[in-house]
Amino acid sequence: MKTPAPAATAVVAFANVTKSYGTVRAVDGLTLDLHPGETVALLGPNGAGKSSALDLLLGLRTPDTGTVTVFGSTPQGAIATGHVGAMLQTGGLMEGVKVREIVKLACDLHPRPHPVEEVLDRAGIAQVADRMVDKLSGGQEQRVRFALATAGANDLIVLDEPTTGMDVTARQAFWSTMREEAGRGRTVLFATHYLEEADAIADRVLVLHKGRLLADGTAAEIKAKAGARRIAFDLEGPIDERALGGLPFLSSLTVSGTTVRMQSHDADATVHALYGLGLYPRNLEVAGLGLEQAFVAITEAEEARTA
Ligand SMILES: Nc1ncnc2c1ncn2[C@@H]1O[C@H](COP(=O)(O)OP(=O)(O)OP(=O)(O)O)[C@@H](O)[C@H]1O
Incomplete structure (x- = not known):
């Protein structure tokens, strides 16, 4: 395991965080720091607690015990100041609006927005910008979520299984954009079931199991750990x-x-x-x-x- 760096340098700090739903302990004593410019893959079998951990990071759920700090503030505070962009698995897109409208709304709401056309272009949805959101294919919907997550300059980008449903071209474009973001010093955290993506993209891999952190290191270190x-x-x-x-x-x-x-x-x-x-x-x-x-x-x- 990596030695945690001082909290002051951490983009995200989980300190002994637990979260249960009834009798199910989804996150169990999670302690973890993420640092600027890291691209981090969060792996774990179904039900390992990945989405719960991301929800805690985004302030969508509150820990039972422990604290989650994002840029030295509460998750809500960090999001309100436009530090964090997220692309989640759940949550339908707003209905009755066109692609360009929903992307423009996300840009308008962001404290440090990118130009709308640039966001559409980068997400590969410029051609469907005038289509209604409810008339998109699954992969196109996923690209719209990607556009919403990158509507402004975020220092931390959180992605829950971002490439599910994307075709090969969309996946490649998606990861190339994420690499650019990481190259600009942004921290990218993504949960995935595609281990080849984690291997190719992440410079740090976290393995969660029953809410606990089983392994934390480079892909090479994780492979060596398996022994x-x-x-x-x-x-x-x-x-x-x-x-x-x-x-x-x-x-x-x-x-x-x-x-x-x-x-x-x-x-x-x-x-x-x-x-x-x-x-x-x-x-x-x-x-x-x-x-x-x-x-x-x-x-x-x-x-x-x-x-
Ligand atoms: N709202 C909820 N109410 C009750 N139990 C929940 C709730 N959300 C998650 N759980 C349970 O908490 C555990 C962790 O779920 P979570 O969705 O965080 O896992 P995950 O690693 O993201 O799984 P997956 O890979 O299947 O998406 C699971 O046992 C799940 O059934």
């Missing part, structure tokens, strides 16, 4: 899964056709033992885990620990 490596090879002839399953340090084993894939906490020892079985693996590959596999390994290990 396992992938082993893949082909075998000729009938495959004795039982014998393979008895290899040391294995954390998973799958056989499909002649191909065997496994994960091991000590790949050297596993491969040594594999040869010890008198087998001759072909096309042997040993590699680190991808972020997705690391994420699954970390959250499954925690499930097993807390079961």
